[in-house]
Amino acid sequence: MAMCSTQLNSQFLSFFPAKPRFFVSIKATSASTPKDDDIPASIGFLGLGIMGTPMAQNLIKAGRDVTVWNRTKSKCEPLISLGAKYKSSPEEVAASCDVTFAMLADPESALDVACGKYGAAKGMSPGKGYVDVSTVDGETSKLICEQIRATGAHFLEAPVSGSKKPAEDGQLIFLTAGDEVLYEKVASLLDIMGKSRFYLGEVGNGAAMKLVVNMVMGSMMASFSEGLVLSEKVGLDPSVLVEVISQGAISAPMYALKGPSMVKSSYPTAFPLKHQQKDLRLALGLAESVSQPIPIAAATNELYKVAKSHGLSDQDFSAVIEALKVKLQQ
Numbered sequence: 249m250a251m252c253s254t255q256l257n258s259q260f261l262s263f264f265p266a267k268p269r270f271f272v273s274i275k276a277t278s279a280s281t282p283k284d285d286d287i288p289a290s291i292g293f294l295g296l297g298i299m300g301t302p303m304a305q306n307l308i309k310a311g312r313d314v315t316v317w318n319r320t321k322s323k324c325e326p327l328i329s330l331g332a333k334y335k336s337s338p339e340e341v342a343a344s345c346d347v348t349f350a351m352l353a354d355p356e357s358a359l360d361v362a363c364g365k366y367g368a369a370k371g372m373s374p375g376k377g378y379v380d381v382s383t384v385d386g387e388t389s390k391l392i393c394e395q396i397r398a399t400g401a402h403f404l405e406a407p408v409s410g411s412k413k414p415a416e417d418g419q420l421i422f423l424t425a426g427d428e429v430l431y432e433k434v435a436s437l438l439d440i441m442g443k444s445r446f447y448l449g450e451v452g453n454g455a456a457m458k459l460v461v462n463m464v465m466g467s468m469m470a471s472f473s474e475g476l477v478l479s480e481k482v483g484l485d486p487s488v489l490v491e492v493i494s495q496g497a498i499s500a501p502m503y504a505l506k507g508p509s510m511v512k513s514s515y516p517t518a519f520p521l522k523h524q525q526k527d528l529r530l531a532l533g534l535a536e537s538v539s540q541p542i543p544i545a546a547a548t549n550e551l552y553k554v555a556k557s558h559g560l561s562d563q564d565f566s567a568v569i570e571a572l573k574v575k576l577q578q
């Protein structure tokens with residue numbers, strides 16, 4: 249039903265009209281877009297890596313008042329050139345902004361930037377909001393939420409589906425959960441950075457949705473990689489396999505996008521392999537928490553670990569194919 253409604257391109261979809269538990273909004277909604285007065289005037293952005301940089305850039309280009317911080321300060325320079333302000337700690341950013349976004353590498357860095365010594369929580373107070381768009385596990389998200397809410401501020405987890413190019417194009421998919429009042433308040437900002445946003449209820453649900461999606465993505469990429477190396481080993485042209493797959497029922501934008509460069513053993517980084525392995529590891533933890541077997545994801549995780557051990561952590565996650573080539577040579 250949800251998909252049908254989305255395909256009908258409703259402006260605002262509520263699956264449980266009487267008592268909404270989760271809903272999806274497509275860009276440029278009217279029903280959930282706050283009045284101008286409610287839109288945060290000043291926005292903080294912590295974490296300017298592959299994703300954070302274009303996301304913050306889009307906010308600046310849309311005319312928003314943005315203050316940035318990044319552990320490696322040099323990555324702030326291009327944004328400062330575009331008009332961003334700079335503060336020297338997450339605490340100072342949070343103290344000077346109405347709403348602060350964070351796009352960090354993993355649970356450890358997300359926790360440290362939010363709750364560490366000069367962390368964002370120290371700068372939070374009633375009326376402010378913290379939106380964590382990093383991919384972390386639900387437990388980490390709940391810990392951050394507790395610390396933020398303890399200051400009287402609101403918290404929203406909002407991991408994103410979509411990679412470097414969707415981030416540049418403002419086409420991300422936000423998987424949000426937490427304080428609905430904050431979700432409403434930042435809706436227009438999410439719409440600058442993304443093409444759709446899901447509100448999924450309690451903190452942990454956004455993280456869980458993101459981990460499930462990336463578990464599927466990691467396995468799809470591993471399976472595709474096996475297909476490419478096997479086709480070549482039996483004398484087929486892997487480029488033709490990419491074309492055959494693109495025309496059939498298992499076609500996927502990801503295969504069409506990554507396939508041609510994988511055939512050339514080229515892996516320009518959009519989604520670092522180390523982050524895909526982190527997401528598989530976290531998905532395994534999620535499955536463990538409810539005693540759900542996910543054997544394909546478990547095997548896939550091992551393959552990404554092999555790829556990491558071969559120095560491919562910072563390559564694109566499609567470089568996982570190299571782990572299969574290494575095995576074949578042994």
Ligand SMILES: NC(=O)C1=CN([C@@H]2O[C@H](COP(=O)(O)OP(=O)(O)OC[C@H]3O[C@@H](n4cnc5c(N)ncnc54)[C@H](OP(=O)(O)O)[C@@H]3O)[C@@H](O)[C@H]2O)C=CC1
Nearest residue numbers: 295296297298299319320352353357383411412518519523
């Ligand atoms: N790339 C992608 O396609 C997508 C990524 N994601 C998720 O988004 C998040 C960010 O990804 P991405 O931008 O690609 O990652 P990057 O590795 O490019 O950037 C990571 C960011 O985290 C910061 N960071 C890392 N460790 C610490 C620390 N200990 N303390 C403070 N800051 C730290 C880095 O700072 P510094 O510059 O100093 O290293 C950098 O700003 C990850 O959770 C990832 O899984 C989600 C969707 C797509």
Ligand SMILES: O=CC(=O)O
Nearest residue numbers: 408409410411519
């Ligand atoms: O997390 C990665 C993505 O492409 O989404």
